[in-house]
Amino acid sequence: MVKQPMSVTLQDVVLKRRGTRILGPVNLKLEDKGFTIVLGPNGAGKTSLLKVLHGVERLSGGSVRWSVTPVQAREAQAYVFQKPIMLRRSVRQNLAFPLQLLKVRRSEIALRVSDWAGRIGLADALDRPATLLSGGEQQKLALARALIRDPQVLFLDEPCANLDGRSTREIETLLHTSFDAGTRIIMTTHDLGQARRLASDVIFLLNGTVREQADAPSFFAAQRSDEARAFLNGDIIE
Numbered sequence: 096m097v098k099q100p101m102s103v104t105l106q107d108v109v110l111k112r113r114g115t116r117i118l119g120p121v122n123l124k125l126e127d128k129g130f131t132i133v134l135g136p137n138g139a140g141k142t143s144l145l146k147v148l149h150g151v152e153r154l155s156g157g158s159v160r161w162s163v164t165p166v167q168a169r170e171a172q173a174y175v176f177q178k179p180i181m182l183r184r185s186v187r188q189n190l191a192f193p194l195q196l197l198k199v200r201r202s203e204i205a206l207r208v209s210d211w212a213g214r215i216g217l218a219d220a221l222d223r224p225a226t227l228l229s230g231g232e233q234q235k236l237a238l239a240r241a242l243i244r245d246p247q248v249l250f251l252d253e254p255c256a257n258l259d260g261r262s263t264r265e266i267e268t269l270l271h272t273s274f275d276a277g278t279r280i281i282m283t284t285h286d287l288g289q290a291r292r293l294a295s296d297v298i299f300l301l302n303g304t305v306r307e308q309a310d311a312p313s314f315f316a317a318q319r320s321d322e323a324r325a326f327l328n329g330d331i332i333e
């Protein structure tokens with residue numbers, strides 16, 4: 096299938112819940128390519144922004160427009176939650192599930208499942224219940240389950256929260272490989288070292304608004320706002 100360029104434009108996006116504005120107004124354009132890291136303190140609205148981009152939040156105002164049709168946009172995206180959600184089935188069935196939904200041929204599913212199980216170090220655990228895996232293994236499985244159907248755009252919400260260094264490195268390697276293969280990645284992290292290692296560009300959020308959007312080298316070299324500077328210094332900002 097020929098992939099169409101997928102940029103997205105947010106215009107005057109506002110998200111309110113129980114009368115409180117948690118996002119917006121946000122005006123933002125994300126280009127077709129890149130590894131975007133969304134930064135900001137707790138409660139800044141990072142998860143909300145990811146969900147708005149993914150189209151799973153009801154907007155209170157404004158619009159999110161992809162350069163392809165809404166159906167194409169949805170089909171081309173995958174989302175990995177901060178806390179991996181495992182089907183109460185085997186590793187094999189977890190990996191096969193998204194492909195079964197897409198009605199991929201059984202022989203092709205078997206090939207891809209075995210390929211991805213190997214890539215995440217679970218080739219010998221295909222018949223184990225996914226819920227019995229360690230936290231790091233579950234997060235890798237959740238990522239593989241998203242990548243196995245070759246999404247054009249991948250959203251990740253804190254994929255390495257609470258993971259040890261080894262699992263974090265393994266996940267970063269998987270992300271690097273997908274990015275190099277052309278996957279557009281948009282990810283939140285609290286880990287500034289990780290942001291520096293992975294980002295091609297950065298969005299800095301504070302109180303539900305975009306304070307800075309810049310390519311990563313510029314952002315990390317010199318922040319335009321006092322708040323971003325304070326955040327990178329490890330200060331508490333509100």
Ligand SMILES: Nc1ncnc2c1ncn2[C@@H]1O[C@H](COP(=O)(O)OP(=O)(O)OP(=O)(O)O)[C@@H](O)[C@H]1O
Binds near residue numbers: 113137141142143144
């Ligand atoms: N459904 C909801 N109803 C009410 N408030 C919400 C809802 N979802 C999020 N919020 C609030 O909106 C704000 C932004 O939340 P969000 O999870 O997007 O922030 P975040 O930057 O991802 O935070 P964290 O870094 O702690 O994960 C928070 O104050 C949160 O409590």
